[in-house]
Amino acid sequence: MQNTIELSDVSRSFGRVRAVDRLNLTIASGTATALMGPNGAGKTTLLKLCATLLAPDSGRIRLAGLDPATDGAAVRTRTAYLGHDSHLYADLTAEENLRFTARLHRLADGHRRIDDALDRIGLRAAARRPVRTFSRGMQQRCALARILLQQPGVLLLDEPATGLDVTARDVLYEIVRELRRNGTTVLVTTHDVSECVAICDSAILLARGRVTWSGAVGPADRATLEERLRSPLASA
């Protein structure tokens, strides 16, 4: 199944501020793209628009061929979003949180999949503890387990490695790579150029709600990418 992300002429404002300004983007299925740019460039807004957390003021969005405005629930079946908050219920255990997700997504053989996911991220031992007792790293890992459960076609990550220790970050990258191999399209916001180069094969630079540059990136492009981010154009 094609997991393309397409935005045509999408705009979104918050009060007077134009967060996203007539954006046109196409992100091919199965690729991993980094969204970079200064604060306030519109990266999080763009991600939230794709996640159907926000609706565009104008323009059209298409995810995996579906329009969020009309097929919201169907889009959300295929899309997963991870932001700064874990969206976990603090009073429920890790396992219960996952079971909740499994039910919402109507997953078959949920128990087995939950166990597998917990094993993958190393939280099996803590599965029966309330999330309130978890550290941030553990919460983030639990959120990753939720993503593993869902096996989304489109994965949207907003600065996912923030506050994670090295182990947790490695787990994160591994999961992203694994999902990519299975055909998931990944869109990641990040300030970290090494991260961008580590998990993505292309990057889009945003400034003031508009695309200033886009293209493929490989390990060799680190320096040039940093230059671009520092240039006056980037913060225009």
Added chain:
Amino acid sequence: MTPRTSTADRIVPGAVGLSMVAALYLVFIAVPNDAVQGPVQRIFYVHLAMWLPTFAAFGIVGITSLLFLWKRERRWDHIATASAELGLLFCTLGLATGCIWAKPIWGTWWTWDPRLTLTLVLWMIYAAYLLLRSLATDPNQGAVMAAILGVSGVVNLYLVNRAVYWWRGIHPAVVVTKEGESGLTDPMMRLTLMVCLLAFFLLFLWLLRLRVRTAHLEDHVEELRAEVLEAAGA
């Protein structure tokens, strides 16, 4: 969008002024005293004239709120806000004039007459609407939420009406319900009433137009400001 003085803008203020002068003349000079209630009764003409704008405004809030939720065009939101503000104004004036009239006539400031109660509830809904708008953390979201309130209010109105009438119907009335329009036998009185109704309704329409235009201009100014800032930053 520069405001142009259209024909309506030229005629309406004139019409308002004219009808107001006529109304004032009629109410204070021309119309005879009511046989039973005496000169105090004159306030009744103004009091009654407050209700047409109040309920018209409420209806407008309801309809424009629905249109705003559906179409998301700013102008519906402008009209809704303007209507709510003016509706609150006329409602307050109506309640106030009603109380002033009631005291000498019935000997009490307030009764739980169904119409009064309904109006009081209406007042609260208006006030809540405006408070919601001002306290919203994001103005756009505030507009949407207020629209939901606006629609709920109107949808609810029929139910409130029935409830309040049944409520007062079961218990003995505290005071005899006021005779309204039916008590006006003198044609002069009817004329005065008509003129007052017209005058205040025209006033309402004119103020509405002014207020909506102000809202448009505010938006326009903000847009210009944003453009200037962006150009300056580049």
Added chain:
Amino acid sequence: MIALLWKDLVIELRTKETLASLFLLGTLLLIVLSFAFDPTHPMREQSAPGVLWVAIIFAGTSAINRSLLRERENDCFAGLLLAPIDRGTIYLAKTVVNLILLLVAEAFLIPLFIFFFNLPFLATVARLALVAPVITLGFAAIGTLFAAISLRTRAREIMLPLLMLPLATPLFLAAVEITRDLMNGASYADVSHWFKLACTFDVVFLVVGWLTFEYAAAE
């Protein structure tokens, strides 16, 4: 939808915060309102239905507020918005949960009310048992919608009562009138018009809530 209900009820059972505060606040209000009226006065029974429903509404308002506020931690509300369900379903699920919590609280508060006002136990319970769910559903429906709205304002705690109460006037009047008439020995047929009003209110606001929750809840 079942998943949503399950989730909220499990959390509630585990923490019991909302139920506890509902019950305590309701009891407190019943007591304070009883102070407000002279216990020896023969007309005291007239005030009883009002007292009961005021206590239920105010305690209920704070409970509904809390149930929606709970979704704030870790921004779970965004989690719900991200789920593959219609936004209207979130509203219905929340309304049902609030309804259940309020009914459980009423199961405790009504006997207390009977106790304070010295009313015939079984008769009152029997009469209220049919009425309470209908009225409470209306409160839950309108409360859930406006709680979601008031969470996005700067004065959360007062916003919900301010929004809800004027609109809930027909429901409140119906509640008090039905309770009073039934307690005075009227039959169900006598109060059927109030009953129909309450049912209409319920339906109207469930529909309005279901349709507009999306706008109330989104950014």
